[in-house]
Amino acid sequence: MFVLNLASPWGLLSIGPSHDRSDFLEQRSFRKSATLLQKARFRVGATRCGRRERLSLKNTLADSDQQQSLGKKTDVSSAIAQDAGKAAGSPSLRQHNGGAENGTSSERQQYAARYGTVDSMTTSRFASRRQSKIVCTIGPKTCSLESIKQLAEHGMNIARLNMSHGSHEWHGSVIQNIRQVNSEGKYNIGILLDTKGPEVRSGDLKAPIKVSRGERFIWTVRRDRPLEQLSVECPYITDVSYDDFINDVNVGDVLLVDGGMCSFVIKEKRGPDVISECIDEGILTSRRHLNVRGKSASLPAITEKDWEDIRFGIDMNVDFYALSFVKHENDITQLQEYLKTHAPGQFPLVLAKIESAQAVPRLRQILEAADGAMVARGDLGAEIPVEEVPIVQEEIVYLNRAMHKPTIVATHMLESMIVYPTPTRAEVTDITEAIRQGTDATMLSGETANGAYPLEALTVMDTVAKSVFLQEREGLLSAALPSTERRVSAIRAKSAQLDPMASMTETAASLADGVEAACIIVFTKSGRVASLMSSARPGCPIYAFTPGENTARKLTLFWGVTAFCLEFFIDPEITIHRALEELNRRGLMKKNDIVVIVSDLLVRDDLSVDSIQVRRA
Numbered sequence: 001m002f003v004l005n006l007a008s009p010w011g012l013l014s015i016g017p018s019h020d021r022s023d024f025l026e027q028r029s030f031r032k033s034a035t036l037l038q039k040a041r042f043r044v045g046a047t048r049c050g051r052r053e054r055l056s057l058k059n060t061l062a063d064s065d066q067q068q069s070l071g072k073k074t075d076v077s078s079a080i081a082q083d084a085g086k087a088a089g090s091p092s093l094r095q096h097n098g099g100a101e102n103g104t105s106s107e108r109q110q111y112a113a114r115y116g117t118v119d120s121m122t123t124s125r126f127a128s129r130r131q132s133k134i135v136c137t138i139g140p141k142t143c144s145l146e147s148i149k150q151l152a153e154h155g156m157n158i159a160r161l162n163m164s165h166g167s168h169e170w171h172g173s174v175i176q177n178i179r180q181v182n183s184e185g186k187y188n189i190g191i192l193l194d195t196k197g198p199e200v201r202s203g204d205l206k207a208p209i210k211v212s213r214g215e216r217f218i219w220t221v222r223r224d225r226p227l228e229q230l231s232v233e234c235p236y237i238t239d240v241s242y243d244d245f246i247n248d249v250n251v252g253d254v255l256l257v258d259g260g261m262c263s264f265v266i267k268e269k270r271g272p273d274v275i276s277e278c279i280d281e282g283i284l285t286s287r288r289h290l291n292v293r294g295k296s297a298s299l300p301a302i303t304e305k306d307w308e309d310i311r312f313g314i315d316m317n318v319d320f321y322a323l324s325f326v327k328h329e330n331d332i333t334q335l336q337e338y339l340k341t342h343a344p345g346q347f348p349l350v351l352a353k354i355e356s357a358q359a360v361p362r363l364r365q366i367l368e369a370a371d372g373a374m375v376a377r378g379d380l381g382a383e384i385p386v387e388e389v390p391i392v393q394e395e396i397v398y399l400n401r402a403m404h405k406p407t408i409v410a411t412h413m414l415e416s417m418i419v420y421p422t423p424t425r426a427e428v429t430d431i432t433e434a435i436r437q438g439t440d441a442t443m444l445s446g447e448t449a450n451g452a453y454p455l456e457a458l459t460v461m462d463t464v465a466k467s468v469f470l471q472e473r474e475g476l477l478s479a480a481l482p483s484t485e486r487r488v489s490a491i492r493a494k495s496a497q498l499d500p501m502a503s504m505t506e507t508a509a510s511l512a513d514g515v516e517a518a519c520i521i522v523f524t525k526s527g528r529v530a531s532l533m534s535s536a537r538p539g540c541p542i543y544a545f546t547p548g549e550n551t552a553r554k555l556t557l558f559w560g561v562t563a564f565c566l567e568f569f570i571d572p573e574i575t576i577h578r579a580l581e582e583l584n585r586r587g588l589m590k591k592n593d594i595v596v597i598v599s600d601l602l603v604r605d606d607l608s609v610d611s612i613q614v615r616r617a
Contacts (some may be wrong), residue, residue: 002329010011014160016424017536030298030479035137043447047139047427048149048445049510057123057174058497060466072217075551076576078337079219080576084090084359085158085497092344097359101372101558103418109582114298116280122535123549129466129469129541129562130155130396130462130466130469131465131559132156132435132439132440132442132465132468132470132555132559133157133158133168133440133441133442133557133558133559134155134156134157134160134441134443134444134458134461134462134465135154135157135160135162135192135408135410135441135442135443136151136158136159136285136443136444136448136454136458137162137443137444137446137447137448137449138159138160138161138174138448138449139162139446139448139450140163140174140449140450141448141449141450141451141454142448142449143173143174143177143603144177144204144470145177145180145181147177147454148174148177148181148594149160149181149187150455151448151454151458151483152181152186152187152189153543154306154455154459154462154466155458155459155461155462156189156458157189157190157441157557158189158191158192158319158320158441158556158557159174159178159189159190159191159192160194160322160445161174161191161192161193161194161256161318161445162194162445162449163193163195163196163305163306163309164192164194164196164199167215168309168312171312171524172306172316173190173316175316180193182553184496184602188552188553188562188563188564189553189556190287190319190555190556190557190578191318191319191320192318192319192320192321192322192351193309193310193313193318193320193321193322194241194319194322194324194353195302195306195310195322195323195501196299196303196305196306196309196324197303197306197308197323197324197353198298198299198300198301198325199241199289199323199324199325199547200241200242200289200290200291200297200302201240201241201287201288201289201290202219202238202239202240202241202257202284202286202287202288202290203234203238203240203241203286203287204238204287204386205238205284205285205286208285209236209283209284209285210234210281210282210283210284210285211262211278211281211282211283211284211340211447212276212278212281213278213279213280213281214275214277215236215278215325215344215362216236216267216275216276216277216278217236217237217238217264217275217276217277217278217284218236218237218238218246218273218274218275218276219237219238219239219240219273219274219290220237220238220239220240220241220256220272220273221239221240221243221246221272222272222273225333231410232490233486234517236284236286238415239249240290242299244272244297244298245274245290245297246273246274246298247290247297247298248271248293248295248297249266249269250266250268250269251266251267251268251275251315252265253265253266253292253294253295254266254279254292254320255276255290255291255293256290256291256293257284257288257289257290258288258289258381259289259291259378259379259381260280260382261282261283261288262278262280262282262283262284263279263280263282264276264277264279264280265277265279273595274310275345277408279520289305289370289379290385291379291382291383293382293383293384294357294383294384295351295383296325296327296356296357296358296383296491297488299325299561299583300333301323301324301327301328301331302323302324302331302334302335306324310335310339310366311342313348313412314339314343314346317343317346318348318548319348319349319550319553319554320348320350320372320554321339321348321349321350321351321386321556322348322351322353322374322408323334323351323352324353324355324376325353325355325379326352326353326354326356326359326361326370327356327358327359327362328358328359328366329362329366329368329369329370329371330350330363330367332350332352332366332369333369335350336350336369342408344502346395346550346551347526347550347551347554348554349371349406349554349557350370350371350372351370351371351373351374351406351408352367352370352372352373353374354366354367354373354375354377354380355376355377355378355379355380355383355569356379356380356383357383357462358386361395362385363392363399364399365597367396367399367400367405367502367529368403370404370405371400371405371406371407372400372408372440372557373396373400373405373406373407373408373409374407374409374410375392375393375408375409375410375411376409376410376411376597377389377393377410377411377412378412379411379503380392383615387401389435393409393437394437396437397409397434397437397438398437398438400440401438401535404502404531404532404534404535405446405531405535406440406441406531406534406557406558406559407438407439407441408438408439408441408442408443408557409434409437409439409441409442409443410442410443410445411443411445412445412449413427413428413430413431413443413444413447413461414431414444414457414461415446417447417451417456417457417460418446418447418450418451418452418453419452420453421452421453421456422456422460423457423460426461428464429446429459431464431465432464432468434466435464435468435469438445438537438559439559440534440557440559441557441559442456442461442465444457444461447526456482459461467491474541477497480556493586499532500610501528501529501532501600502532503612504598504612505529505532505533505535505598506532506536508520508535508536508596508598509533509537509538511596511612511614512538512539512540512596513539515594516590516594516607517540517593517594517595517596517597517614517615518540518590518593518594518595518617519540519541519542519543519583519588519589519593519595519596520533520538520542520543520595520596520597521543521576521580521583521595521596521597521598522542522543522544522561522581522597522598522599523544523545523546523568523572523575523576523597523598523599523600524544524545524546524551524599525546525547525548525551525568526551527544527546527551527554527555529544529598529599529600530532530542530544530546530555531555531558531560531561531596532563532565533560534558534559534561535559536558537560538560539561541560541588542560542562543561543563543564543579543583543584543588544561544562544563544564544574545563545564545566545579546563546564546565546566547565547567547568548565549565550564550582551563554563562588564579564582566579566582568577572599576597576599580617581593583617584617589617590617591617592617593616594614594615594616594617595615595616595617596613596614597611597612597613597614598612599611599613
């Protein structure tokens with residue numbers, strides 16, 4: 001049963017105190033006119049400065065001579081309404097301006113109470129918010145309780161555990177630190193376990209080797225005697241961790257070390273030895289990751305070590321599993337079935353890491369099977385032509401958005417900040433591009449795991465993401481790349497015809513934008529309504545309330561969603577009232593804000609009603 005509650009005389013408000021229609025429309029007209037002025041001045045200011053702080057509404061709207069002469073907060077009536085009335089040609093605004101500016105102090109106070117001051121609008125309505133999420137890899141530099149608190153304070157939403165490094169004991173201590181931060185009630189950090197996967201690595205070397213172009217190098221799978229005893233006419237030799245390496249490569253293949261830090265072309269296969277020639281010089285160290293361009297190793301997607309790590313994740317009740325080197329949708333379903341059997345009641349999300357050449361032709365099937373995806377661009381760029389990586393990235397984001405599933409864009413997003421305190425301009429553009437494509441999250445790897453500037457890197461990513469959203473909100477950028485948005489809209493329209501809940505959340509998003517709602521409040525037990533609401537990409541925050549902690553942590557990955565745990569009562573009005581109280585207590589909304597409420601709460605023991613409500617808080 002679907003109910004759209006719009007019971008007010010003019011079809012805007014359903015439940016709550018009654019309001020005069022003219023007041024509401026007058027206020028809405030005022031806000032739109034003020035926004036026109038803000039946009040015009042924003043364009044001038046944004047082209048002249050690069051600091052986000054200079055974009056605050058106070059600096060762009062309040063005249064400098066008024067600030068110097070008055071030395072105090074400027075009422076909206078004197079700072080905004082006059083210019084907004086001229087810009088929009090609104091008689092009502094000119095009338096309000098005269099009344100407020102020339103009226104009594106009491107009248108000015110009443111006007112400010114209704115519309116707020118420049119300062120209050122800066123910190124609430126026009127304040128920049130980050131809707132995309134940030135995943136931080138935890139490493140030696142950031143594993144302590146204090147470091148995790150700092151990461152949370154600077155914007156981390158999900159902590160990634162890279163199972164390629166560290167023991168279960170070490171990862172367990174990190175999880176305990178994260179749980180302690182969560183227990184304090186201020187933050188809700190999800191935990192992502194990233195499996196190592198079927199990696200192929202070089203062997204140990206006594207010392208780093210500088211390999212020059214044209215020099216020969218041997219890769220061997222010999223296990224019968226020490227490499228020093230081999231009588232091969234070649235100055236350099238090392239073993240490979242994968243016995244079928246000799247069968248997976250052919251003459252003419254290009255072997256990449258660490259994604260291309262140095263590379264070799266295969267010249268000859270001689271028994272258990274592969275003889276290669278360096279084509280891109282570099283320094284080779286021990287246990288480096290090896291890829292053959294355009295090929296994937298014929299190893300199982302889930303290795304024995306991966307199963308051990310997954311069992312550890314079940315014991316720790318992690319929220320997400322990122323499955324490395326997925327080649328087929330069966331790899332995903334295998335893990336999902338295992339989790340259903342061995343982790344009942346946990347319901348973690350299984351994310352497909354797209355990083356192998358074999359995964360690209362089966363992209364749609366893999367994404368349909370998975371709960372989400374991670375674009376692991378490092379290994380992906382080693383296995384497919386590097387110029388195809390951005391195309392595959394956009395396709396993954398598009399497909400997942402159309403299927404209402406989250407995407408993480410990862411690898412090398414702020415790579416230079418492992419060493420340097422500031423990013424390159426190309427890195428900033430890379431983050432912006434991913435967010436405008438519609439990704440749910442961007443990820444930091446070595447930047448936060450072992451980099452010299454983990455908090456600075458996180459701050460940069462947070463600031464860039466906020467800047468993108470602010471400019472989209474004020475109309476300076478389209479909400480998403482046009483090519484992606486058109487395709488997503490078309491396929492979502494078909495999906496909504498088949499899924500009433502998807503249709504309802506699309507309607508709620510449009511309604512929230514139309515009435516300029518302060519937020520959308522979602523009540524959900526499984527998290528599905530919140531995930532659908534996220535994929536609709538409304539222009540305001542989504543606050544999801546759920547009775548389960550596991551569900552609240554899973555929602556940390558979804559664009560625009562902030563989740564809270566709340567007991568659901570038999571009477572839905574009590575539940576809604578408690579949610580509004582919690583948001584007020586946290587300063588996330590204020591009295592008389594317009595909110596859109598989406599829920600599937602029980603109204604009786606035998607009846608569940610899917611509803612959209614518009615209320616005054």
